[in-house]
Amino acid sequence: MSLTEASAEAEHIPEQAEAVRGKGPWQLAWERLTRDRAAMVSLGVIIVIVLLALLAPVFAAITGHGPQDAFPATGLTPEGLPVGPGSGFWLGADSLGRDLFIRILYGARISLLVGLLSTLLATLFGVVVGMVAGFYGGWVDGVLARVLDVVLSFPYLLVAIVLVAVLGASVPLMILVIAFFSFAAMARVVRGQTITYKEREFIEAARSMGASKPRTMFVDVVPNLIAPVTVLATLLIPTSIVFEATLSFLGLGVDPRTPSWGAILSDSVDYYRVAPGLLIFPAVMLLLTTLAFNLLGDGIRDALDPRGEGGR
Template sequence: MSTTEGAPVDLEDGEAGGSIEGRSPWRLAWERLRRDRVAIVSFVIIVIIVLVAILAPLVASITGHGVDTQYRANGLTPDGLPKPPSGEFLFGTDDLGRDILVRIAYGARISLLVGVVATLITVGIGVIVGLAAGYFGGVVDTILARLVDVVLSFPFLLFAIALVSITGPSLKVAIIAISAFSWASVARIVRGQVLSLREREFVQAARSLGASDSRIMFVDVLPNVLAPVIVYTTLLIPTVIVVEATLSFLGLGVPPPTPTWGGMLNEAISYYQVAWWFIVFPGAALVITTLAFNLLGDGVRDAFDPGSDRLINAGKGD
């Protein structure tokens, strides 16, 4: 603790002497995040995966193998089984003689596209519903809260099966099915935050100055709930990726021959005893991607709420 002109000033992170500069919560969160080695490594892995997805055509060009090209002459054994990893096929081939490495690269496009797009739609709907429910309260809050309860109680897989049976499997249907049920959790989080903010002094001051409800909601209140929304968004992306893989595995996602990690796992079921690479490499791609996003999300959460671990550890010690 130091004083400047009689006023106490806290010194953080061992900063002693010299000028003391105030730092916003966002800057403090960034400084904590960049010191988190696990989060940084996870971010680097995610960047690599994104680059692989973007450069999937380049991967196909370097290997000389098309994503849907079947190399039955040199991609299958004389018994018609997939070939193991080799200099020609680095990750081996699948049951049709296609290059697994190329298909994993293209499959990353689907997983990341669905993960990001469905998450953005989910968060957008959830934030709007949560803001309206928490800010207006009363009848609006009751109606929207009951709607959230209904969505959370409806079986997601049943809805996905019904939707696919009507429209047929496609990328668009997968995004709609995931977004239609994921927004409710975001809305509940935002609603709880807004309920604790709507009677604060800065909101009352904005009302007294004649600000409109929409301006107060999106200019004054929303920035104060962005931190938990960002944390939840980071943790939601891997969940959506797993859900998309599950839908594709069950035949409810993107239809073949478009490569998806879930679809590749489904194709490998009959061959895992004789072609381990067929199931290991797509499975590893899915696990590494979701793990990297989860670890990054944990780092973002700890950056915004550095006391959470201390509270948990303190509880364990009681």
């Protein structure tokens, strides 16, 4: 190597070092995530589904069909069966002559609302319970751990049936039920992570400086929990969506008049042979949504774990 080439290469070393120093862990994780094609495609699918849900009133205005509007004269055949996809009904109609496409879009609103809000509640409650149990230990950990065991041992559907029978079907009730049965899994993960972190040197340093336990938890422990909590929350969303669809399919979720993917699938039981679209279209939307969130969660997990960088 000549002296000129060596000098030119040496000039670039500080720039390269500065570029490396300028990238934080979250920026590096984002770069790894953007290189994951499956995660990026999944993110695109989620964005499209969210946009379709938000634009549901626009499509309803374009077609002239509201989610509750029945058109027995045009939406049903002379034999009283749902019509298939056509110019009047883009994806066909349901058993009452309502526009299937419009109801699926409004059903996406219910599924996304329930999935996101129940996951948010489960995450907040699970982080607090898990962090308190792991950080304080002793009898506090023992009591909270037994509470989590009891929650995880409950039969989900049985509790949902009892609550709906007593309080009636509604979206807020379904969100609370799903969040209640989801927070325990989050709390267990956070508890294990907190037990690991509370023995680290930076926690001992905070204690030696006189920091209180609440301050240590929320200032020193919480930032280290963001990565695992983000991954688990992303994976809880599709679980909540499927749970909502299952409850609605059984008539235990939202009000039967409210558009929901589970309710539409339930309506298809008697008509899937003569109107297969009534089963296929909401099932495909449910599959795409849950699969996209699962793949995105896997991608986020790999991006946040440097050891998995070369896995794809």
